[in-house]
Amino acid sequence: MTALPCGTPAAELLRLTADGREADPGLANHAAGCPHCTAELAALDADWSGVREAARERPRTPPGLADRALGALSGVRAAPGSYHDIADGVRVADRVVVLIARRAAADALDGLGSVRDVHTGQNKVHIGLAVRWGVAADTLAERVRTAVLAALANQVGPVVSAVDVQVNDVLPPPFG
Ligand SMILES: [Zn+2]
Numbered sequence: 001m002t003a004l005p006c007g008t009p010a011a012e013l014l015r016l017t018a019d020g021r022e023a024d025p026g027l028a029n030h031a032a033g034c035p036h037c038t039a040e041l042a043a044l045d046a047d048w049s050g051v052r053e054a055a056r057e058r059p060r061t062p063p064g065l066a067d068r069a070l071g072a073l074s075g076v077r078a079a080p081g082s083y084h085d086i087a088d089g090v091r092v093a094d095r096v097v098v099l100i101a102r103r104a105a106a107d108a109l110d111g112l113g114s115v116r117d118v119h120t121g122q123n124k125v126h127i128g129l130a131v132r133w134g135v136a137a138d139t140l141a142e143r144v145r146t147a148v149l150a151a152l153a154n155q156v157g158p159v160v161s162a163v164d165v166q167v168n169d170v171l172p173p174p175f176g
Pocket residue numbers: 004006007008030031034035036037038
C-alpha cells in the first residue's frame with residue numbers, strides 16, 4: 001500500500017480501523033486532525049461495513065438459530081436489583097448471573113470472537129456475539145451456549161433453563 005500525502009502509510013490506517021485506536025493512539029490523534037487520514041479512515045470504515053453486511057446476509061447458522069436470535073431480541077433486560085429464585089429462600093442477583101455468563105462466554109470464545117451483549121429474561125440468558133472473520137459461527141455459538149449453561153449450573157445452580165446465543169457481528173480479518 002501507498003502513503004497518504006501527509007506521509008502516513010495507508011496500511012497503518014487499516015490497522016487502526018481493524019484494531020481500534022488503542023492499536024496506535026499517536027496515529028489516531030494525528031488522524032483526527034488530518035484531512036487526508038480522516039478521508040482514508042472514512043473509506044476504510046465503509047469497506048468494513050460492507051464486510052459486516054455481507055456476513056449478515058450469508059450467515060453460517062444451524063437450523064433454528066435465526067428464530068432463536070429473533071426471540072432473543074424480545075428478551076427483557078433485567079432491571080438493576082432484580083433476583084432469580086433458585087431454591088426456597090435462596091435468591092441470586094441478576095448481576096451475578098450476567099457476570100458469570102459473560103465470563104464463561106468470553107472463555108469459550110478463546111479469542112475467536114467477543115461478547116457484545118449479555119442479558120437475562122424469562123428463565124433464559126441471551127448472549128450476543130461478534131465472531132472473527134473466517135470462524136464457523138455455528139460451531140462457536142454452540143460452544144458458547146454449552147459453556148455458559150454449564151458455568152451457570154455449576155456456579156449458581158438451576159438459575160436458567162436455556163441460553164440463547166445470537167451472532168450479530170463479525171470482526172474484521174486481521175491485517176497482514
Ligand atoms: Zn494524516
